[in-house]
Amino acid sequence: MNLPFFLRDQYNEIKEIYPGLYPPINISDFWVISGLLDFTAKYQGISIKDKYQIEILIPITNPLHIPFAREIGGRIPMDFHHSTEGLCLGEPGRVIQKFNEEPTLLGFINNCLIPYLYNFSYKEKFGYLIFGELSHGTTGLLEYYQELFGIKDRKRILQLLGLCINSHLNGQIRCPCGSKKKLRKCHGILLNGLISGVPREIIKAEYDLINNGNKSHKFSPR
């Protein structure tokens, strides 16, 4: 099978920066890039240099899909943020939003994968996670939106998400967060960011999950 042209281009771009990664090979339903990811990353003034044996999997039937990633050096235990497909890189909507800001392999590595690895390295070094840790399932989703919107109330969060699902945002209505301000002067900007970065059917699915309470739900990167 021939490697799609855009994947070859994207691989050429990543190997300049991460020369430990081998060219994509075809393994069953995926294009697989594996090798040593050697990186330096900095967050809040703390720089960490580390390396991990990783595998990046791109679905052959849907190569524009956000890739999956696995750590194959046996360093990250399975009970640390994993999903059925590999590493759990975060709340799915947020991962998609980050990926869409730079939807290439390099963007995926820099914006989605390395923050996860940085977080794990940080935990090994200092004993706790710097980015905080979201619970899996509905609780994690709710926590994510509580943090994003800066409010605790589940009902108000659902109202804000509801605005993202239905038609166009009307900036003149009162923001459902309780601030008494107009939407456009309050959560409107955040909601616009969500709408442009996350497919509506995902926001809808997340809305339903939060709305339906604590049914267990396993996250997987998409």
Ligand SMILES: [Zn+2]
């Ligand atoms: Zn997780």
Ligand SMILES: [Zn+2]
């Ligand atoms: Zn508001």
